[in-house]
Amino acid sequence: MTFVNYQYIKRYRMELNMRRWRRPAIELPIGYRLVAWDSSLVSAHAEVKHASFRDEIDAMVFPCLGEYDGCHRLMSEIETKEGFMPEATWLAEYVGAGPSKAEYCGTIQAVRIQPTRASIQNIGVTPFHRGRGIGSALILAALLGLQHLAVPIVRLEVTAENEGAIRLYRRLGFREVRTIYKTVELAYSGPSG
Numbered sequence: 001m002t003f004v005n006y007q008y009i010k011r012y013r014m015e016l017n018m019r020r021w022r023r024p025a026i027e028l029p030i031g032y033r034l035v036a037w038d039s040s041l042v043s044a045h046a047e048v049k050h051a052s053f054r055d056e057i058d059a060m061v062f063p064c065l066g067e068y069d070g071c072h073r074l075m076s077e078i079e080t081k082e083g084f085m086p087e088a089t090w091l092a093e094y095v096g097a098g099p100s101k102a103e104y105c106g107t108i109q110a111v112r113i114q115p116t117r118a119s120i121q122n123i124g125v126t127p128f129h130r131g132r133g134i135g136s137a138l139i140l141a142a143l144l145g146l147q148h149l150a151v152p153i154v155r156l157e158v159t160a161e162n163e164g165a166i167r168l169y170r171r172l173g174f175r176e177v178r179t180i181y182k183t184v185e186l187a188y189s190g191p192s193g
Contacts, residue, residue, distance in 0.1 A: 008181045009061050010160035014174040016143070018152050021173055026140045029132050031096020034141050035104070037086040042079060044091055046072035048107040052124025057159050061182055065122075075109075078121065083112030087145035092125070092134045105129040108138040110146060113155075118146050120156045123165070135165070139172055 028034065035041070046068060053065035064070030078084060092106030106125045112118045120142055125134045146154055156174065158165050 005185075007184050009057070009184050011061075011157050011180045011182055012160055012166065012176045013155060013157050013178040013180060014166075014169050015177045016154045016172070016174045018143070018147055018154060021143065021147070023144060023147065024140065026137050026144075027133060028092075028137045029134075031094060032105075032129075032132070032134060032137075033093050033095060034137060035091040035093050037089040039079065041091060042075050043072065044104045045089075045107045045109070046075045048091065048104050048126060049075065049122055049124050051126040052107070053122075055127075057161055061159060061184055074122070078109050078111060081111050083118075085110040085112055085118060085145065085149065085151075087149055088118065088120070088142040089145075090138055090141045092129070092138055094129060106134045106138050108142050110142050110154075112151065116151070117153045117155060118149075118151045120154060123156070135168055136172065139168075143172075 026034075049065065049071040050068045053059050053062075053071075054067075056065075059066035064074050088108075088110030090106075090108050091104050093102055094105050095102045106129065108123045109121050110118050111121060120139065123135060123138060125138075143154060154174075155177075156169065157180065158169065160166070160179075
C-alpha cells in the first residue's frame with residue numbers, strides 16, 4: 001500500500017534593485033573560466049544542473065532536477081521561453097587539469113518575467129567545485145548581462161534550508177521580499193497487509 005504525505009517547503013523570493021547595485025569585479029580562481037550562452041550548450045547546462053541538484057532538497061521540491069532527462073527538458077524549455085536572456089546565461093568551466101580534462105561545473109540562466117523584472121534561475125555548482133567563488137562569479141556575470149539590458153529588478157527564489165546560498169545572495173545585495181510555501185508530495189510504502 002502506498003501512502004502520500006504532504007510537506008511544505010519554505011522558500012524565499014529575493015530581489016535586487018539594479019539601480020542601487022554597485023558592480024563588484026568578477027573573480028574566478030585560477031583554472032576556471034566562464035562560458036557565454038550558445039544553443040549548442042543545452043546538454044552541458046542540463047548535465048551541470050543535474051549534478052548540482054540531484055542530491056539536494058531542490059530535487060525534492062522540483063523533481064525534474066533529480067533526473068538528467070528532467071534537467072534537459074527544463075533547459076530546453078528555458079531556452080525557448082519568450083523572455084529567455086542569453087546575455088545572462090552562463091556556464092562555469094574548470095580547465096585547470098588541462099584541455100583534455102576540462103569539465104563544466106556551474107550553470108545559471110535568466111528569463112525576463114515582466115518588462116522591468118528578470119528572474120535568475122537554477123544557479124548550480126557541482127559539489128566538488130563548491131566553496132571556490134564559482135556561484136558568485138556566475139551570479140555577477142548574469143547581473144552584468146541584465147544591467148547591460150537595463151533590467152531594473154532581478155529576482156530569484158531559494159529554499160530556506162539552503163543557508164549558504166541565502167548568505168551569498170545577501171552578500172551580493174539581494175533581499176527577501178516574500179516567503180513562499182511549496183507543497184511537496186512524499187510517497188512511501190507502508191506495510192502490506
